[in-house]
Each structure stands twice: as structure tokens, then as C-alpha cells.
Amino acid sequence: MIPINTDEIKVWSSLIYNLCGICLDETKGYLLESRLGNLLNETNSQTFSELYFKVKADGANVLRRKVIDVLTTGETSFFRDTSPFDLLRNKILPELIDRRKKGLTTVLPVPIRIWSAACSTGQEVYTIAMVVREMIQGSPLKIDVQITGTDISDQALAKASSGVYTRFEVERGLPLDKAKKCFTQQGDNFKINDEIRSMASFQRINLMDPFDFGNKFDIIFCRNVAIYFQEKDKKILFERLGRALAADGALIIGSTESISGLGLNFVPQRYLRTVFYQPGKPGEVGHL
Ligand SMILES: C[S@@+](CC[C@H](N)C(=O)[O-])C[C@H]1O[C@@H](n2cnc3c(N)ncnc32)[C@H](O)[C@@H]1O
Known part of the structure; x- marks a missing residue:
């Protein structure tokens, strides 16, 4: 060497x-x-x-x-840490959908926009899609969900976009019966089903640069990437994420991460074992 x-x-x-x-x-x-x-x-x-x-x-x-x-370190898995996805399924999505439905005058599908910032090879994106699909399957609820996965690594994004994973990668986070419903086996690999793939799109974004997606996101996942950044850059990143989030939206960060102490316009909220953040004034006390 x-x-x-x-x-x-x-x-x-x-x-x-x-x-x-x-x-x-x-x-x-x-x-x-x-x-x-x-x-x-x-x-x-x-x-x-x-x-x-x-x-x-x-x-x-x-x-x-x-x-x-x-x-870059692309460590990730399906249903990584589990509890953020319980939070998404049992609290954030049902409450968001109820609020959004009130604003609709017709029976149009409820639009929900979700961003997985630093999505690595896509497992986080497809986990979100699986949770949304489970919620709406067999229910009269119509949701028009768009999940945007972004990362700085071209290699990670190419894999995310292909939706093809090894048996080991699939089994790391998913029981086999669930995997069978979401993937089609191709030789030794597993390809994500079209219904789930169609909910997601991927693009290259460097989180150190300003970004503008036009519309705001209802939910942002930004997990296990800011740990690599300096405090000053972390602050700038979360300020920008705050501006990209709807006023009643939710930010989910990694389970070992914290943004308290950065003086940001976010209020922490607790659901069971998980903390998430909503736009608000710095220092405002949420439900902890
Ligand atoms: C540890 S993975 C996290 C994946 C996923 N969010 C999770 O928690 O399972 C970190 C990812 O951050 C990406 N990353 C590192 N620096 C970045 C930057 N400046 N902008 C966007 N993505 C970045 C890496 O390419 C890598 O895929």
C-alpha cells in the first residue's frame, strides 16, 4: 500500500x-x-x-x-432503526393526511411530498414507500405520494435507481414474507416491484450547496449524514432544510443525532421512543 x-x-x-x-x-x-x-x-x-x-x-x-x-460512507438498511418508520406510520402520516384532507374540496388524492436527503443506495426511500403503500392498501384513502431521494454519490444513486439488492441487503431489514411482497427475485438478487419504484425519484444533491425544489416537503428524513459535518455547516444545512419544509411538516434525523443547541427554528416533539422536529421558534418547548 x-x-x-x-x-x-x-x-x-x-x-x-x-x-x-x-x-x-x-x-x-x-x-x-x-x-x-x-x-x-x-x-x-x-x-x-x-x-x-x-x-x-x-x-x-x-x-x-x-x-x-x-x-462517503453509504451504510444503510431497510427499516434502519425501526422506530422512525413506526412514527411515520402511526403518527406523522395519519395526522398529516387528516390536515391535508380538510384543505381539499373534492375527492382528489391527498398530495404528500417526502424527501430522503442523503438516501445512499435507496433503502430509506423504499422503506418509506413500503410504509405508505401498507397504509393505503385496502383503504379508500387516495394519496398522491412523491418520495425524492437525493445523495451526493453517483454510485449510490445508480444503485438506488436500479432498485436491485442482494439477498443479504434485503434480509438485513426485512422479514422474508414482507420481502416477497415488495421484490421480485432475479437470480441471486431482488428487484423492487414497479408499484413501489414508481413512488420514488432520485437526484444528485450536495447538501453543502443551496437547494431549491420549488414546492415544500411535508416530511424530510435527514439521517446519519450530518454526523460527518462541522457544527457551522450542520447549522446551515438544517436552516435550509427548515426552509424546504411545510409549516406543519416534520423533520426526522438519525436516532443518535441531535440538533438542539444549534439555535434553529425547530421544536422537538416526542412519539414513544422517537424525537422528531416541527417548524417553530428556537427554545419553544414541544411535546417531549
Ligand atoms: C450513512 S449514509 C445514510 C443513509 C441513510 N440516510 C440512512 O440513514 O440509512 C450517509 C450518506 O450521506 C451521503 N453524503 C455525504 N456527504 C453528503 C453531502 N455533502 N451531500 C449529500 N449527501 C452526502 C453519502 O454519500 C451517504 O450515502
């Missing part, structure tokens, strides 16, 4: 921060060595400095995108 030196760690950390906001300190040399190893070979680079200059000179962004693919 080609070793990385202290100066190279510094320039690479700064490059990675500029590409995606991920902060790597001087102790993360081993991570750069292991994750960038293949790219060194692929580009015939003899040192990390040589690869660095190739990435900087890469006008077409091909190498930059490859660096992002290998440096």
Missing part, C-alpha cells in the same frame, strides 16, 4: 471538505490510504500528491465524483 504523508493528509482533507463537507482530521490517514488505494492504481499515480493534482486538474469532474464515491 502506498503511504500518505502528513502534508498529503492536510491537502486531501481540505479537498474532501470542499467537495462534500466531510471533515477528516490528521488521524484519518489510514482511511485515505485504504479508500483511495484503488483510485491510485486506476490512475497510475505513484503518490497521493500525484493523484491530488490529477483530481484538481480534472475539468470533467470524473475523478472528483469517484473520490466522493469512495470517501
Whole structure:
């Protein structure tokens, strides 16, 4: 393995921060060595400095995108942490649908817009779709749900969009009987059924950049990505997410994450073991 030196760690950390906001300190040399190893070979680079200059000179962004693919951590699973999806099924969606129905004068489907920000390979998106589908199956309720999955990694998004998973990936979060209802087996792999796939769309968004989707989202999932960011960037990100959320919408973050103390316009609410956030004044006390 080609070793990385202290100066190279510094320039690479700064490059990675500029590409995606991920902060790597001087102790993360081993991570750069292991994750960038293949790219060194692929580009015939003899040192990390040589690869660095190739990435900087890469006008077409091909190498930059490859660096992002290998440096980001896409750990995810279907029904990850379970309780956010109980919260979605038993509280957030029923209450939201009731409020939205009141605003409709006809029997039009209730429009619900959900964003999975940093969705990795798509398991979070399809889990949300499965929960929504279960809710509406066999009920007279008509919901026009649009789930937008975004990530910075092209590789993760390509897999999310294909909707094809290995048996191991499927079985990590889903019992086999549920999996059978949601996937079609293709050899050793499982492909998400069209009905679920059609509820989702995917696009590349760097959460460090400003974003504008036009309409507001009713629910935003932003889980297990802000842990990689500095406090100042986390604050800017959640301020932007707040502006992208409907006034009665809900923000769901990772189960080990917290946004209290950032002085944001969110009020924490508790449902059983899960905390979620609704737009409000900083310091306002919700139902905890
Ligand atoms: C650990 S995964 C979380 C996946 C999913 N939200 C979950 O909780 O299971 C983190 C994801 O954040 C993405 N990511 C990292 N930096 C990002 C950025 N600046 N903008 C958008 N996505 C980013 C990575 O590509 C990765 O797919």
C-alpha cells in the first residue's frame, strides 16, 4: 500500500471538505490510504500528491465524483432503526393526511411530498414507500405520494435507481414474507416491484450547496449524514432544510443525532421512543 504523508493528509482533507463537507482530521490517514488505494492504481499515480493534482486538474469532474464515491460512507438498511418508520406510520402520516384532507374540496388524492436527503443506495426511500403503500392498501384513502431521494454519490444513486439488492441487503431489514411482497427475485438478487419504484425519484444533491425544489416537503428524513459535518455547516444545512419544509411538516434525523443547541427554528416533539422536529421558534418547548 502506498503511504500518505502528513502534508498529503492536510491537502486531501481540505479537498474532501470542499467537495462534500466531510471533515477528516490528521488521524484519518489510514482511511485515505485504504479508500483511495484503488483510485491510485486506476490512475497510475505513484503518490497521493500525484493523484491530488490529477483530481484538481480534472475539468470533467470524473475523478472528483469517484473520490466522493469512495470517501462517503453509504451504510444503510431497510427499516434502519425501526422506530422512525413506526412514527411515520402511526403518527406523522395519519395526522398529516387528516390536515391535508380538510384543505381539499373534492375527492382528489391527498398530495404528500417526502424527501430522503442523503438516501445512499435507496433503502430509506423504499422503506418509506413500503410504509405508505401498507397504509393505503385496502383503504379508500387516495394519496398522491412523491418520495425524492437525493445523495451526493453517483454510485449510490445508480444503485438506488436500479432498485436491485442482494439477498443479504434485503434480509438485513426485512422479514422474508414482507420481502416477497415488495421484490421480485432475479437470480441471486431482488428487484423492487414497479408499484413501489414508481413512488420514488432520485437526484444528485450536495447538501453543502443551496437547494431549491420549488414546492415544500411535508416530511424530510435527514439521517446519519450530518454526523460527518462541522457544527457551522450542520447549522446551515438544517436552516435550509427548515426552509424546504411545510409549516406543519416534520423533520426526522438519525436516532443518535441531535440538533438542539444549534439555535434553529425547530421544536422537538416526542412519539414513544422517537424525537422528531416541527417548524417553530428556537427554545419553544414541544411535546417531549
Ligand atoms: C450513512 S449514509 C445514510 C443513509 C441513510 N440516510 C440512512 O440513514 O440509512 C450517509 C450518506 O450521506 C451521503 N453524503 C455525504 N456527504 C453528503 C453531502 N455533502 N451531500 C449529500 N449527501 C452526502 C453519502 O454519500 C451517504 O450515502
